[in-house]
Amino acid sequence: MDLSSFVTSLTTSFLIFLVLMLLFTWLSGRPGNKFIYFPNRILKGFDPVEGGYASRNPFSWAYEAFSSTEQDIIALSGVDTAVYFVFLSTVLGILVFSGVLLLPVLLPVAATDKSVKTANSTTSNNTFNDLDKLSMGNIGEKSNRLWAFLIGTYWVSFVTYYMLWKAYKHVSELRANALESPEVKPEQFAILVRDIPDLPEGQTRKEQIDSYFKSIYPETFYRSMVVTNNKVVNKIYEELEGYKKKLARAEAIYADSKSTGKPEGTRPTNKTGFLGLVGEKVDSIDYYNEKINEIIPRWEAEQKVTLREKQQGAAIVFFTSRVTAASAAQSLHAQMMDTWTVIDAPEPRQLIWPNFSLKFFDRQIRQNVVYVIVALTIFFYMIPIGFISAFTTLENLKKLLPFLKSIINQPEVRTILEAYLPQIALIVFLAMLPKLLLFLSKSEGIPSKSLIERAASGKYFYFSVLNVFIGVTVGGTLFTTFKTIQKSPDSAITILANGLPANATFFLTYVALKFFVGYGLELSRIVPLIIFHLKKKYLCKTEAEVKEAWKPGDLGYATKVPSDMLIVTIVLCYSVIAPLIIPFGVVYFGLGWLIHRNQALKVYVPSYESYGRMWPHMQARILASLVLYQLTMFGYFGAKKFPYAVILIPGIVFSLVFAYVCKQKFYRFFHDTALEVAAEELKETPNMERIFRAYIPPSLRNEKIDDDQFEDALSQVSRSSSNV
């Protein structure tokens, strides 16, 4: 890629960004769009826009985002979001500090070297263009100028260690502050117990669990909730909720018709058959009411059956003390480690009930199977894509969907389809990947949503680094010149040495595209806006439906973090080879920080809170990128035949030691709750009944069923602590 085409691509991206920014300023100023641009503030009960719409200048959002504090973020979006900003600002810090030294030093050193240019100008004119002159590729072999780059390599490493150490300490503080907060949080009083052994003769589950925990914690055991298999009851509950929604919709239509049409209104009707398309035509309101009245007794009966007969070998156990719960979650309870296993309880909304009753070794097997599948997906990701492409060839399509035959047989359509089907398949597969990884992580048997997202995000990181980064750089360069390698193995390194700076321009464009177009779309929320207005106009009839239409969702760590991490990896690896990438990285993370700050404050609503348990994984991955960078640099200095490349080896060793020390010093607190933190005073005596009720899933909640009936699965209040 030469300079002009690079500038063209950059300009285009920037123009798109400008247009999206203008759109955002214009659209977000209109009160009708407040549900799209300020849903988090609305849901939290704040005024959407401080100061009103009229007074807003186009950059007020940026000013607001910039001047918000970490405490604002924690209050509005939780600790996890705050940790995400620590991640962004840490990376930003690494890049800014690196750039401060590398840009003014390395760019002139590279630009003024003449050795390679003259040597290559006769053979290949295209390899070295104006941009490449500013990279390490422009330095001759064994040149003394390489010393500057070697020092640069260490500078980036030390900046990274420093920033990561500071960040880990800070995040640990954030987590501690959140966990020691005087607010009563149900998850701090509960533990999950799995792998409960088979029932002894003549005892109920409840008795078994209660007597077990009462003997160990006579003072602080409160109550237990036996986990049940809720599959059937959930289905009935969903059916019921569906009919309730449909009824509300029918009533809204009826009320609407009264005001627009005849004063007595038109009662809506529907057909009872498949998708409402066939079958008998009935009065909707009567029909749905009838259905609801029919389902409710069925639901209540099923609730009772579930609570009584579908008990599993797992439970949630409640304690009256935070310290006991924190300590219980870390202690070995049973002599056999595969029975009575305990972990700390996640928030009620995060619980994955069906994963609860999986047995210990079942989970282990699932986890390993998933790891193997993911490893295979990463290394042979072309196979599923090829499989999808094969499945979507025209011939197969014709067989599967014969009614398409006449269309496909037209020559123009045929050509286009044949050219694009595999690419479409690839895009579809890549778009499905996060969902697939989430599904796989869930299949591991992890019982909490945040940990599932964390696991999926890890998988996605390895996928993107291995396939996108290493695939493009090394693979791309190596495979095209495979024959040259076979002749002389030495030249593999030479190809890498020439290939790395060449690819730098590609990645520069990639990063720029990512932030200009990606962030433009993110901030302007064009797609959700259009969907919302369409839905509101044509589909939504009730308030609940409108709310459903603008529901903002969460930040989506599972995909956001790995895609940021890919940029970290790229920028770190090229930071010394082509320092020009650093400003791009700075813009990516600077702009990302600003825009996500706006989104976190005003748009997204977190769907869970894990108190920063994502951080150790982020930190480990930044370090992994650093090691990859150090290895790349070692290889690249070798390719430049620089004899002092070995000086880089202690750096790699130090990175591993640093990772080990961080893990030893900080990690366990991100896995377990430290007792000194849990021992902090509470604002009020916890209302144990409310804590207990928070964990009852909606499908089992019922005002009519009183405590006596729940007794089967939801064990009784223990005598010793019932008056707490």
Place this chain on the structure above:
Amino acid sequence: MDLSSFVTSLTTSFLIFLVLMLLFTWLSGRPGNKFIYFPNRILKGFDPVEGGYASRNPFSWAYEAFSSTEQDIIALSGVDTAVYFVFLSTVLGILVFSGVLLLPVLLPVAATDKSVKTANSTTSNNTFNDLDKLSMGNIGEKSNRLWAFLIGTYWVSFVTYYMLWKAYKHVSELRANALESPEVKPEQFAILVRDIPDLPEGQTRKEQIDSYFKSIYPETFYRSMVVTNNKVVNKIYEELEGYKKKLARAEAIYADSKSTGKPEGTRPTNKTGFLGLVGEKVDSIDYYNEKINEIIPRWEAEQKVTLREKQQGAAIVFFTSRVTAASAAQSLHAQMMDTWTVIDAPEPRQLIWPNFSLKFFDRQIRQNVVYVIVALTIFFYMIPIGFISAFTTLENLKKLLPFLKSIINQPEVRTILEAYLPQIALIVFLAMLPKLLLFLSKSEGIPSKSLIERAASGKYFYFSVLNVFIGVTVGGTLFTTFKTIQKSPDSAITILANGLPANATFFLTYVALKFFVGYGLELSRIVPLIIFHLKKKYLCKTEAEVKEAWKPGDLGYATKVPSDMLIVTIVLCYSVIAPLIIPFGVVYFGLGWLIHRNQALKVYVPSYESYGRMWPHMQARILASLVLYQLTMFGYFGAKKFPYAVILIPGIVFSLVFAYVCKQKFYRFFHDTALEVAAEELKETPNMERIFRAYIPPSLRNEKIDDDQFEDALSQVSRSSSNV
């Protein structure tokens, strides 16, 4: 080695064994030797010999050992000893079950094969002798008879899995029974706290520790004992104890002289200078009394100084509840993992006080440094030996010890010394090895004796397996024929294939020597007997000195287990290649069981109790031996060009899975105390004061110093639980 020399060596060993047995029968029957043959029973207050000396037949000891139950062992020698017998009987079981199938099947299969014999008879007559005919080396390449050996390989593996699984379950039960016993054991009420952060302004250590644990455990915290640097006070205490012993001795000599010589007696005298050889001559009793009276105030002053000013950042914390102590030892207390680290307390007698105050990362560094040193020692163990030999060459000796010059310069002495000095150095080094490994393990910073012995035993195992077994088998065979390998790499496997069965005879003799001579010496206790009688006759004057002379010591797991493990490794690895080794292994472990049973019941006194924490390491090492065996077999089948050798690979994978499952199911209970076990009822309310006092080291114990003075380091009884 041909058959006749093998039989000769076996017969010699057996004769030595017979002689030692007869000696044992004769010597143990004499009441004067009861302190050597029955010290454990005497110390426990039992009658040394049930039924008296006269009625004993030569095999009554064997009958008594055989009919003793596991409960007897636990009562007389503790859980650790019982676990050692589980280890012996498990290995015995593996070998018996293996032999039952392998001996009647594989020996005839090997003996009747003619293929190799005819092929080799022309080239080398010595390679295949009568013994080797019974081994797998006698089977021709690609022979179908190899199937029998392949099945045999799997049979041994499955027998091992079965026995290990049963044993792990059993040991886990033993540990649980011991830990849930209703007896009050001090170590079950205490935890060790290390890495206590620097003192905050205006607080004492005691206040810092007490307020920290009181806030976390308001109900169950009892008291804390700040760890002090006892180096000086210990030295003074030892000095004091030394003079007390000398005084007792002088008084005994004086009393003795009254009865033998003049009625008024001769007051013993001694010289005050170096080693009592030079200096002023004084009356011993007066002198020692004076010394003692002089030291006591110094000791008491130093006690106070130690308790007040030499406090370290570590403590022993006591709880009034077993469950709390067990749970506290497993829980993360501080946000930073390198502060307030906790582990379960070992018994008071096991504590290594100086290791207490080492800081977290200091310990980590020490551990890694020790690992590196041990790895280097294992792989280059010739280097320290060479170092020692160089140090002990005649020239160096002459320089260091000039007074030897005249002796060394005699030609005969010179020749002998030059020939044997390196060997002596090797023997000295090998004899020093366990001590060196114990020292290294202690340097890791482990604060309890049992864990230090366990760590040393692991190091010794790797040393012996790598150097003795692999060194002799593979190394020995390969290095002597190094040039052949260089010509054609393929022949390395052939050498191994021929070398393994050839070495079998060597190891057969080794095992036989080990049990005949080793166990003969063990049972007859000739060496301790002679030393005891010499000491008693010429040195001991007081009762305490006599007791010191027959003090039996403990079983010495640190060297016993690894040397047994070496036999396990040898026998397992040769079980299919040369099944004849199995009976030898059976005798080794059968006889070992019987003889050690006798020694455990009557002789050795355990110096600590770790409730079977050695077991997981034994189990892991048996499994490691099994994997080594499977790998050897895989290589050996390959050398036999048997195409179905790949069938062995699933076996190796299964061994690793088995190890993983065992670790997942059982391991943590051997690291932490399960709460369900700790929650069992106690026989009596624990006397917390007694528990606390048990941990005060002897050098700090003083009747005169009352509680108020201890207060500085040994914190006050907590208010909430002082009345427990």
